[in-house]
Amino acid sequence: MIASPAACLPRADWLERAERHAQRADALTAAHRERAARGQKHPVWDFLFTYYSYKPAQLRRWHPGAGVTLEDAAERTGWRWYSPAARPVDLFPDARAFADDKPDLARLVERMLRRTASRPGQFGCFGLHEWAMVYRADEHRHPVPLRLGQAGTDAVVEAHELRCTHFDAFRFFTPEAVPRNRLAPTRETQPTLEQPGCLHAGMDLYKWAMKLGPLIPGEMLLDAFELARDIRLLDMEAAPYDLSAWGVRPVPIETPEGKAEYVRRQRGFAERGAAMRERMLRAWLGASVSA
Secondary structure: OOOOOOEEEOHHHHHHHHHHHHHHHHHHHHHHHHHHHHOOOOOOOOHHHHOOOOOHHHHOOOOOOOOEEEOOOHHHOOOOOEEEOOOOOOEEEOHHHHHHHOHHHHHHHHHHHHHHHHOOOOOOOOOHHHHHOOOOOOOOOOOOOEOOHHHHHHHHHHOOOEOOOOHHHHOOOOOOOHHHEOOOOOOOOHHHHOOOOOHHHHHHHHHHHHHHHHHOOHHHHHHHHHHHHHHHHHHHHOOOEOOHHHOOOOOOOOOHHHHHHHHHHHHHHHHHHHHHHHHHHHHHHOOOOOO
16 A cells, blocks of 8 residues: 555644754764864764765655655655645655666665565674675775774674674674575565564664655654664674773673673664554555465
8 A cells, every 4th residue: 555645734834844854863973074074984873974975954845655745745746756636736655656767776775675574584694794794804894903802892793603694793703704604695685675674674674764765754764763873872882892982881792691681772773663664654655464
């Protein structure tokens, strides 16, 4: 089921929502924009703007979501996937227009959201994907020291079974780490292997929201960004790097206490991700994940 025009926002109301959204987005990206102006890098937070490659300006543009009409929105005429409603100056984000323009993307996003939601979460990976990315490596993805040194880091990897299910993490494993993983994820098998316990599957909800563009309400997009931000912190707290210079407290997953903390927070993110998938499907298609 695809959402069609069902609600109409008066111009004054949607302009106010758009302004509140822009202010919230600016607050979320202020530190990044200030660092970028100074030419400074950050090993934790730059990921949200480099790996996902969406600029702060894209975050601050508000949309009402699929099927919600904006009254007197002539300035949005010609915006991608907007269609006229009862009057030519009343416009709404059109899920059918998106599906017609990007059928492969529409099928992929729906498949990723529904299939991921249909599976039980797996909580035994302990964030070792980051460790596998530096296993027996002379050069590392981040120019910061390893908390346990190279030998200690390698020993942690060798003492555990790697259980990564996420292709976009697995593809950065060192050659020596690849055969140690229980699975061999590929781009083609990603919809089959993605599961809600994976930190990166939760972060990717921000990516899917961005790809759906105006079909996702702006407030939901920023919620997805905040989820990705919160997950990213745990991802790097559990990583093998010494990030104390950036004020990052490690979650030592090589210890029983660290594992317990990681899994507890991982489960919390899985719950937030499940709610976000449900909200995204309802906003976009007017349907739940179980439909």
